[in-house]
Amino acid sequence: MNSHAMTSNAASGRILDLVVVGAGPCGLAVGAAAARNGDVSCRLFDRGCVTNSLLNYPYYMRFFSTARKLEIGGVPFSIPETKPTRRQALAYYRRVVEHYDLDVRQYEDVVAVEGVSGDFRVRTRKVRGGEESVTRCRAVVVATGGFHEPNWLGVPGEDLEKVSHWYYEPYPYWDQDVLVVGGGNSSVDAALELYRNGSRPTLVHFAGELDRGVKPWVRPDIDNRIERGEIPVYWKHRVAEIRPTEVVLRSDESGELTTIPNDFVLAMTGWRANPAVLLELGVGVDDETGIPVHDPDTMETDVPGVYIAGVLAAGHNANKVFIENGKEHGGRIVAAYDRPKTPAAG
Numbered sequence: 001m002n003s004h005a006m007t008s009n010a011a012s013g014r015i016l017d018l019v020v021v022g023a024g025p026c027g028l029a030v031g032a033a034a035a036r037n038g039d040v041s042c043r044l045f046d047r048g049c050v051t052n053s054l055l056n057y058p059y060y061m062r063f064f065s066t067a068r069k070l071e072i073g074g075v076p077f078s079i080p081e082t083k084p085t086r087r088q089a090l091a092y093y094r095r096v097v098e099h100y101d102l103d104v105r106q107y108e109d110v111v112a113v114e115g116v117s118g119d120f121r122v123r124t125r126k127v128r129g130g131e132e133s134v135t136r137c138r139a140v141v142v143a144t145g146g147f148h149e150p151n152w153l154g155v156p157g158e159d160l161e162k163v164s165h166w167y168y169e170p171y172p173y174w175d176q177d178v179l180v181v182g183g184g185n186s187s188v189d190a191a192l193e194l195y196r197n198g199s200r201p202t203l204v205h206f207a208g209e210l211d212r213g214v215k216p217w218v219r220p221d222i223d224n225r226i227e228r229g230e231i232p233v234y235w236k237h238r239v240a241e242i243r244p245t246e247v248v249l250r251s252d253e254s255g256e257l258t259t260i261p262n263d264f265v266l267a268m269t270g271w272r273a274n275p276a277v278l279l280e281l282g283v284g285v286d287d288e289t290g291i292p293v294h295d296p297d298t299m300e301t302d303v304p305g306v307y308i309a310g311v312l313a314a315g316h317n318a319n320k321v322f323i324e325n326g327k328e329h330g331g332r333i334v335a336a337y338d339r340p341k342t343p344a345a346g
């Protein structure tokens, strides 16, 4: 049971040191660093549960990182295997919250952040009931992750029920024709699991080969499936239209259209961060890369008192920052955090 009083502090006039927006693994690492510091008060808000993003991962996935590399706050992640499952990671990060008794407010959405260094007001709204409150703090850490919005295909039929940007498990797709869109780890893992569970997956990718980032230990398997025609691939093609029982693919080279029978579409096209909280605070965000302006040593942005942590710091390229390296941001932020003087009047 979270032992922290579930009330805001605006009325009491109490100001916290840090508020962290987002209780994913990297946001939690900020909270754990503050707890270890012992002198930095910290509250975290998440619009979902602790490490909500991990809920949306394939149910039976195994992390590519070892458990040790996913550890935060010095809390050992002890499992008999080398690499944890989604379920083990969910239980581990929850244990970190309990271990440090972190003040995490789940199902509370941060809807606005106002103010200046030394006195920010973080406005939140409870997901259930809509009750709003304001929390005052000296500095804000935005750790809202990179899974706000999928990279949409932008084609007719994308709103059909058979289309999903999430893949959880193979069972709904047994003996079905499934189009998997993309050439990265998510599409390769989904296609292999579907193939092994009696679905008929077909890959479509705008490039002429799989992404270089595909896990090396998975490559031989997927290359063999493709070579043997067990998983057909449309290289240098894109989805042109999705219909109830078929999809239309367009060749990037010739423009030729190909129609194939289809029951489901899994669009593993990646996700985008939503820097809205940062933009409202006046933080600069690079148009091209989507990277917020920040000092990588302190993670402080170009707005004093506003810090970023986690995959949000990678902009559009989520492969650059992940748990293994994003977890380090917490220690840097707490180390850099210097209690500012009371802001000038007016």
Ligand SMILES: Cc1cc2nc3c(=O)[nH]c(=O)nc-3n(C[C@H](O)[C@H](O)[C@H](O)COP(=O)(O)OP(=O)(O)OC[C@H]3O[C@@H](n4cnc5c(N)ncnc54)[C@H](O)[C@@H]3O)c2cc1C
Binding pocket: 021, 022, 023, 024, 025, 026, 027, 028, 045, 046, 047, 048, 049, 050, 051, 052, 053, 054, 057, 058, 061, 062, 063, 064, 065, 108, 109, 110, 111, 143, 144, 145, 146, 147, 186, 309, 310, 311, 312, 321, 322, 323, 324, 325, 326
């Ligand atoms: C299938 C898969 C496998 C992966 N395997 C690995 C791996 O092996 N090793 C590794 O290092 N990384 C791995 N990753 C990447 C890793 O999961 C992410 O990099 C990581 O989740 C980033 O952590 P984060 O805390 O920055 O963001 P997130 O985990 O996305 O957390 C952000 C949190 O912010 C909350 N939030 C957003 N907006 C608001 C708001 N306005 N108010 C309140 N809360 C808000 C969200 O609900 C969410 O809980 C994998 C990713 C996937 C998809």
